[in-house]
Amino acid sequence: MSLTNPPSAATGPGSGSAARTQTLKRSVQAAFEDPADRGIGSTAYQSKVRVIDRYKVVGFISSGTYGRVYKALGRQGQTGEFAIKKFKPDKEGEVVTYTGISQSAVREMALCSELSHPNVIRLVEIILEDKCIFMVFEYAEHDLLQIIHHHTQQPRHPIPPSTIKSIMFQLLNGCQYLHTNWVLHRDLKPANIMVTSSGEVKIGDLGLARLFYKPIHSLFSGDKVVVTIWYRAPELLLGSRHYTPAIDMWAIGCIFAELLSLRPIFKGEEAKMDSKKTVPFQRNQMQKIVDIMGLPTKERWPLLTSMADYSHLTTLQPPLSASHHGHHPHHHYQAQRQAGGGSHLEKWYYNTINQNAGGSGATSLQSLGAEGYKLLAGLLEYDPEKRLTAQAALQHPFFTTGDKVSANCFEGLKMEYPHRKVSQDDNDIRTSSLPGTKRSGLPDDSLVRPGKRMKEG
Amino acid sequence: MAANYWESTQRKHWQFTKDELATMRQNLEDEDPGLVHMFPLPELRYLNIYFNQQINRLGKRLGVRQQAMATAQIYVKRFYTKIEIRRTNPYLLIATAVYLACKMEETPQHIRLVGQEARSLWPGEMHHTNAGETTTKMGECEFWLISEMNSQLIVHQPYRTLTARTPDFSLVPEEVSLAWSIINDHYMTDLPLLYPPHIIALTAILLAVVMLPTPKSAAGGASAANPQVPGLAAAQAALAQIRAGVVPTGTGGNSGSSTPTLTPQSSGGLTMLGENGGGVVGVVDNNGNKVIDPKLAKVQRIGRWLAESNIDIEAMIDCTQELISFYECHEKYNDKHTREQLNRFIKARGL
Numbered sequence: 001m002s003l004t005n006p007p008s009a010a011t012g013p014g015s016g017s018a019a020r021t022q023t024l025k026r027s028v029q030a031a032f033e034d035p036a037d038r039g040i041g042s043t044a045y046q047s048k049v050r051v052i053d054r055y056k057v058v059g060f061i062s063s064g065t066y067g068r069v070y071k072a073l074g075r076q077g078q079t080g081e082f083a084i085k086k087f088k089p090d091k092e093g094e095v096v097t098y099t100g101i102s103q104s105a106v107r108e109m110a111l112c113s114e115l116s117h118p119n120v121i122r123l124v125e126i127i128l129e130d131k132c133i134f135m136v137f138e139y140a141e142h143d144l145l146q147i148i149h150h151h152t153q154q155p156r157h158p159i160p161p162s163t164i165k166s167i168m169f170q171l172l173n174g175c176q177y178l179h180t181n182w183v184l185h186r187d188l189k190p191a192n193i194m195v196t197s198s199g200e201v202k203i204g205d206l207g208l209a210r211l212f213y214k215p216i217h218s219l220f221s222g223d224k225v226v227v228t229i230w231y232r233a234p235e236l237l238l239g240s241r242h243y244t245p246a247i248d249m250w251a252i253g254c255i256f257a258e259l260l261s262l263r264p265i266f267k268g269e270e271a272k273m274d275s276k277k278t279v280p281f282q283r284n285q286m287q288k289i290v291d292i293m294g295l296p297t298k299e300r301w302p303l304l305t306s307m308a309d310y311s312h313l314t315t316l317q318p319p320l321s322a323s324h325h326g327h328h329p330h331h332h333y334q335a336q337r338q339a340g341g342g343s344h345l346e347k348w349y350y351n352t353i354n355q356n357a358g359g360s361g362a363t364s365l366q367s368l369g370a371e372g373y374k375l376l377a378g379l380l381e382y383d384p385e386k387r388l389t390a391q392a393a394l395q396h397p398f399f400t401t402g403d404k405v406s407a408n409c410f411e412g413l414k415m416e417y418p419h420r421k422v423s424q425d426d427n428d429i430r431t432s433s434l435p436g437t438k439r440s441g442l443p444d445d446s447l448v449r450p451g452k453r454m455k456e457g
Numbered sequence: 458m459a460a461n462y463w464e465s466t467q468r469k470h471w472q473f474t475k476d477e478l479a480t481m482r483q484n485l486e487d488e489d490p491g492l493v494h495m496f497p498l499p500e501l502r503y504l505n506i507y508f509n510q511q512i513n514r515l516g517k518r519l520g521v522r523q524q525a526m527a528t529a530q531i532y533v534k535r536f537y538t539k540i541e542i543r544r545t546n547p548y549l550l551i552a553t554a555v556y557l558a559c560k561m562e563e564t565p566q567h568i569r570l571v572g573q574e575a576r577s578l579w580p581g582e583m584h585h586t587n588a589g590e591t592t593t594k595m596g597e598c599e600f601w602l603i604s605e606m607n608s609q610l611i612v613h614q615p616y617r618t619l620t621a622r623t624p625d626f627s628l629v630p631e632e633v634s635l636a637w638s639i640i641n642d643h644y645m646t647d648l649p650l651l652y653p654p655h656i657i658a659l660t661a662i663l664l665a666v667v668m669l670p671t672p673k674s675a676a677g678g679a680s681a682a683n684p685q686v687p688g689l690a691a692a693q694a695a696l697a698q699i700r701a702g703v704v705p706t707g708t709g710g711n712s713g714s715s716t717p718t719l720t721p722q723s724s725g726g727l728t729m730l731g732e733n734g735g736g737v738v739g740v741v742d743n744n745g746n747k748v749i750d751p752k753l754a755k756v757q758r759i760g761r762w763l764a765e766s767n768i769d770i771e772a773m774i775d776c777t778q779e780l781i782s783f784y785e786c787h788e789k790y791n792d793k794h795t796r797e798q799l800n801r802f803i804k805a806r807g808l
Contacts, residue, residue: 045601098596100568101603103560109603110561110610114466126608128600181461210563211611 059422119174199408239308253379294342
């Protein structure tokens, strides 16, 4: 229940540098060696494969609560580059012991072993060695957080519309694959969307993903809080107990908006869990959504009133009628506003694509036109039952209007995005606290580490 | 793919032919003939029954859902296709499989709790000095288990097919319940390593429908006169007709007099079969006239569906045969003897 972190807080590359205060630094290769572990009893588990025999680690990429990610090359003729995600073991004092693998690691290992799609990050192998789990993935040079960040650098310039279109199509394609295989990602956000140097989009980090077989599994089993708060669907914010693929689709809508404006569209502040461990209503986040989308109504969202936290809605402020999201009020769009919704989304959209109109013609966001708004509005639909599905979104005229969508999101670009930062230092493997960011709350993992987390009732 | 059986690792890597299974097991024994010689074990089918029961005992104590127990059953089966039993402490493996399956089925249990229950259930066999050591051993065993399974932890179970087909086949609660019990029983056999889950489920459904008496047939003379009507044979006959492209008629069902007798004992499914005395597809009333049996209509409907859906009927026939053999073998099963032989090598080898 680590709800103590700022939302999303950049799990992107290089975010681990802050706590790099350890005096003892070791080479990254050394991170894969743990001499303390050799020579235990004859019955002890020994991996048949040693990760350092198979891979040459060339640098450190990022870290999180689960452990760290390294960049590596194959030593035994494997082609290409790899990202090795190392799950750190728990420690009791100075001795690393087996304490059981966290549920999110188990999920990620199991799901990644089954999945195979060009728009989902490919698992190469898993090595369980020396009380650590090493998940070896294909390497992706970029991610959406990094790409968005690059465009915010002065002079701030929009992501080319052809790139946005290709990213969205590939993202939806990967998501459709997950959903048709009954997998909910549950944590889609720019940092988790990888892009290879050849412009292929790969959905990554399935640590929160779950299967949602309909008849047997009830998708409410205590883990109420999922998805980084800025990308969290309104039905979750209002206390819905039913996860559906629609929560991923909301997140994709938020990502689309962020690709357009280069900043999170609903940048709320996460309310902390109180001492009684009750999950608070995320008022600030919901208000951010209402500011742009208007207050949800039961006319447009019939099941709204049955939401557990519906009563909190009355305490929110309706959006200001005057525009406060841009400098160019477009009065004629106001007239087109859908009745009852009170949504400012259309205004937000046109302000965004006009404001960032740096280039002209095909390089201007204006070329995304009305279909771009319709796709965005379909994804950011309050009612999860009316929200676009991945399949419907892929059929959207947005993708058939204008230039053909390329399978390479960098096609036609004259520039190249900066490469992922890879650091050559690594902290000692035995340091107990790793720098970096944590996930949003995951109560169902709490069972795995009794000493550190609260057991839920 | 995670939810599509046809693209799953289960189909690609964990479905074997009988010959393949036999070869794999022989190879394991050949690795260390001395060990095998020193510690003779009961036949594998008896060990399968024993392991199944131990998993269920632990699962019940922990209040684990059926789905998670079924997954644990599969984990143990998969592991022992790769590792010789005598190299392991089966109780530790069972506890670990239950712990891992609970995580995988989204009903996690704390490792210490699983270890604690295992220690109190098998105090002599989980002989670690303290709870902490049990936890460490289970954590280590989890690595071994996952590694031998190549991290392929998602298991497709027959229960889903049963649930999905229940309305389509208009199954009544008694039929669903019997089919469910037969599915539970199949974990005591090699069937989960041999056939896809939907084949298992459809076989269980057909057996349940064929064996349960309808109110009419129960009142009639046929089953009462012969309390040992071989329901399994009736099911096989029905399948044979489907295979031959004939929708089951009622005549084939009564012909299997050479098939084994079922007696009410032990397993849930078997008890229900025994109590109800099996069933027949066609029914002759007291006056010798054929009556249209609603059960016959149901079997015909299922038969049509199986034919239209291109279901592997051969596989279903073999499943039925395996279940017959299992229920036979179950009668001869000796729990005490099995336990003693297992515990001998655990103790002697300090596992």
